[in-house]
């Protein structure tokens with residue numbers, strides 16, 4: 548089958564690889580209909596998150612149909628499309644029982660390298676999904692009307708936005724700032740809007756990303772390439788500052804910006820990924836100002852994908868607005884180049 552594999556030195560190639568086979572009686576094999584390129588794929592290529600094996604299949608955002616399943620798979624998948632989760636949970640540990648799937652004791656992830664279980668990924672014609680009953684979401688019932696593209700991000704960045712917004716505990720009429728207007732920031736902002744805040748303001752240093760958020764997503768966004776984020780938020784809130792800041796960048800400068808954008812006693816939710824062990828933060832400032840700093844960890848996809856998908860089905864959120872490029876899987880190398888150059892917001896590949 549055709550698949551996008553890690554080719555070493557931060558690059559990918561599309562290659563012929565062996566088809567996956569069932570390895571456990573709770574596995575399913577999914578024929579992929581649509582798959583997308585994620586910022587985390589770039590982190591892997593760039594070594595920000597280590598552990599991608601040369602020849603390993605990459606990719607973790609996908610939708611498809613089950614073609615084979617093990618004897619202990621219970622759900623009915625015949626003629627039903629399924630959404631896959633990037634996060635592979637075991638369903639048997641104490642964390643899974645408490646629906647904290649993101650802290651599953653046996654946590655793995657698809658296509659994200661040896662440190663997360665060395666599972667082959669989903670930028671391929673076929674993908675093997677362990678513990679299919681938990682890690683696949685059939686698009687049945689009220690979700691059957693969703694298009695592939697509408698549902699596709701529910702297994703990763705859309706669920707991440709919903710998880711981040713829920714962690715932020717947003718109250719009616721509060722003001723929310725989202726630092727970073729990449730795909731994750733956009734979905735954090737869309738998810739935050741559902742809590743009826745008075746304002747949701749995205750901040751980004753890249754004017755093109757600010758324009759995209761405004762023009763394509765209908766979001767309020769400010770270009771902070773030439774002005775201090777603190778001044779921009781003060782101006783937008785008549786000096787009150789934000790009650791909550793969601794950090795959707797993954798760089799310590801963005802946490803520092805978030806700290807400057809919230810009022811005293813405000814709260815910050817760190818959704819961006821931090822790969823190194825140590826960073827320097829002004830903890831004394833956070834203490835004096837009573838700032839709540841909450842780190843999201845890996846998104847709790849399986850606890851939030853229903854909420855995310857129902858919101859799309861109700862028309863509250865349109866994730867397809869973030870898709871800028873649609874390419875055949877065989878053109879994935881070009882897709883990665885566009886994505887890396889930030890010419891693309893989201894690239895969807897069809898095997």
Ligand SMILES: NC(=O)c1ccc[n+]([C@@H]2O[C@H](COP(=O)([O-])OP(=O)(O)OC[C@H]3O[C@@H](n4cnc5c(N)ncnc54)[C@H](O)[C@@H]3O)[C@@H](O)[C@H]2O)c1
Nearest residue numbers: 586727729730731751752753795796797801819820845846
């Ligand atoms: N917690 C999770 O499970 C989870 C899931 C998916 C992604 N993520 C993480 O979320 C983060 C964002 O993902 P993405 O795909 O949107 O990334 P991205 O790189 O496409 O977007 C980040 C945006 O932040 C902007 N930016 C950088 N520094 C900034 C600053 N100091 N102030 C304001 N804007 C700044 C960039 O211009 C860019 O537009 C990444 O760290 C990613 O790994 C976390």
Ligand SMILES: [Zn+2]
Nearest residue numbers: 585586587703
């Ligand atoms: Zn991802």
Ligand SMILES: [Zn+2]
Nearest residue numbers: 637640643651
């Ligand atoms: Zn578990």
